[in-house]
Amino acid sequence: MNREIQVFACPHGPLLVRGADIVVDESGDEHAVERPVVALCVCEGSGRKPWCDGTHKSIRRDLP
């Protein structure tokens, strides 16, 4: 069964993922997705990876 998964990259923030059942982190650990949309940390600063906890707002870097 094909299922549509959408990913949206927030400027200077997380990846928003809609439609996923599982997220596999960089260690290969699986995390069940229990919401329609989840935010994945891409800044490496979250205290609850792989999920975004908003830390990116305080460690924002100067980007072009």
Ligand code: FES
């Ligand atoms: S992207 Fe939000 S805490 Fe890392």
